Amino acid sequence: MIRAVKGTRDILPPASAAWNHVESVAREVFRTFNYQEIRTPLFEETALFARGVGEDTDIVGKEMYTWDDRDGSSLTLRPEATASVMRAYIEHRLDQIPGVKKFYYLGPMFRRERPQKGRFRQFYQIGAEAIGSESPVIDAEVIEMVVELFRRCGLEGIQLILNSVGCKDCRPAYLALLREKIAEVAPHLCADCQRRATTNPLRVLDCKVHEDQPYIDALPSILDHLDEACRQHFATVRALLDARGISYEVRPRLVRGLDYYMRTTFEITHGALGAQNSVLGGGRYDGLAEAIGSKVPAPGIGFSIGEDRLVMILEESHPDRFKPAVDVFLAPLGEAAEQHAGALAAELRSQGFSVERSADRKLKRALEVANKTGARYTLILGDDEVSTGTYSLKDMASGEQVKLKRSELAARIKSN
């Protein structure tokens, strides 16, 4: 038997309803913040991700699905979408659009990760990018938008974590200091930290090894080493969030390992996800456009939501919410009734009701199926009833059955 490839999965009903819910909420929230959808290809030239995501990241180093195409070019399934959005932005001169350029995307990404809870090799992200402004106003608005998105999805208990990682002017001095201080405690740290101490000292701050924590907590904080411009920028972002009543925790250890990230970084976590509890990561980037070949700078800020994880938390916290809802199950019991049922179904559907019809003329079988599919009502149509123009409507929860005229049906079904 052929099965789905390891690390991939089928999203089946009723779970697919939770996915649709999340995606339609996201589209609606994006619309109200004036973001427009961008759809980029699922694969790109490998060089785009090597430059845009970073050669020395785990993603590019170990996790990409890369192959040589028949003409010899190296192609890669997208491991994330920001680099693709930026490539499209440059290629189509989207910088010509007036004002801040706001794009959102949703769809599958591909990484050859070790499968673990809530992680898949084909996984889904919902994300957005606001390009063309360095203003902290945009940072605060992006963060407000994600908080609103989670609220409208019906997700409680999220935590917003915020930091600034400085800029190309103030970060080098901090990194030099960080390297020095890590060297002093290096013998106490794990093997990963010892390696990163020289290659990418910021990533030491990400370490989750329990024994390392007291040493890492004692390392210097980037927030004490921001220059005036970065300090001002961060203060404004915080003041704007405070003014909107959005609560957050400042965590100086929240950093991103890539050079082009600057200033605001943020993350949303949820307790239900355990140690790997991040459901959203985002931040401001500068130099990304240049890294992939743009002549014009394109400062921006973006984020991506791990949709698999978001849906998992929603399903766990609202197990009954995404059950399918059939309003009316039609049970025609004869040939004339069967023909009539078609027109009746069309009428009810045009009024917005979800209608299912029995494929069996036996009432007992029809009621069984209606029960199992969770239909609210069964409408029983005998040939006699069709000729007299009245129907028997059975409330599946209470068992109560009433006779109704066609004109009375909709109001009755709508009433609860």
Ligand SMILES: [Zn+2]
């Ligand atoms: Zn700075």
Ligand SMILES: [Zn+2]
């Ligand atoms: Zn460590």
